[in-house]
Amino acid sequence: MELTAELNQLEAKLRLGGGSEKIERQHKQGKLTAxxxxxxxxxxxxxxxxxxxxxxxxxxxxxxxxxxxxTVVGRIEDREVVVVANDATVKAGSWWPETIKKILRAQEIAMRSHVPIVYLVDSAGVNLPYQGGVFPGQYGASRIFYYNSLMRRYLKIPQISAVMGPCIAGGAYLPALSDVIMMVEGTSFMDLGGANLVKGATG
Structure with missing residues (x-):
């Protein structure tokens, strides 16, 4: 019983994401949490x-x-779906090495079950200090985009992206490779890099 109580407390804490202050900040920006x-x-x-x-x-x-x-398996209009939602209360929804594993797992569930997948995007892109663990290898971030293409071209599994905040760098490829992209006026945008990065690359 004690172990169960500890697990329940841990899960409740994790469901707060980055914590109450970050949740309040999200609300002040006019956005809901993931x-x-x-x-x-x-x-x-x-x-x-x-x-x-x-x-x-x-x-x-x-x-x-x-x-x-x-990442959640649930139902929309009584149809089974997979949902992937960036938690912007955690380091602006940036990607860690483990983020990649969770997204890939969600995509694999959608492919094996042949059900639609919905991406709720609100992400600053890759967490740069940890990019060495994000990109390399057969199961790095690029496999997400391979799965995007596989579902779209061959498996014909619907992919719907709702961009509800920043959608930067590698994170912008995911909605771009979806079948449908929806964006929230005034709060969402997509780009491959911030102004300083673009200036550094182009002069």
Whole structure:
């Protein structure tokens, strides 16, 4: 019972993402949190299973709860779907090495079950200090975009992206390779790099 109570407390803490201050900041920007978006998107009182809540909880000095992304299997209009939502309360929704693993796992579930996948994008892109663990290898970030293309061209699995905040660098490829992109006026944008990066590359 004590172990169960500890697990429940840990899960409750992780569901707060970056914490109450970051949640309040998100609201002040006129945006919902990733969990609030998912709650509104999925059918009420229907089955929903979160995948990977405990991922990275004990890494990075506790700075990456859930690896900054929420992955859920649920139902929309009584149709089973997979949802991937960047948690902007965790380091602006940036990608850690474990973020890649969670997104790939969600995409693989969608492909194996042949169900639509919805991306709720609000991300600053790759967390640069950890990019060495994000890109390399067969199961690095580029595989996300390979899966995007595979689902779109061959498997014909619907991919829908709702861009609800920043969508930067590698993170911009994901919605660009989706079948449908929706953007929120005034709060969302897509680019391959910030102004300083573009200036440095182009002079």
């Amino acid at each position: 969990r609030e978006r998912i709650d509104l998107l999925l059918d009420k009182d229907s089955y929903a299973q979160e995948i990977g809540l405990l991922v990275a909880y004990d890494q990075y000095d506790g700075g990456a709860p859930g690896a900054g992304v929420i």
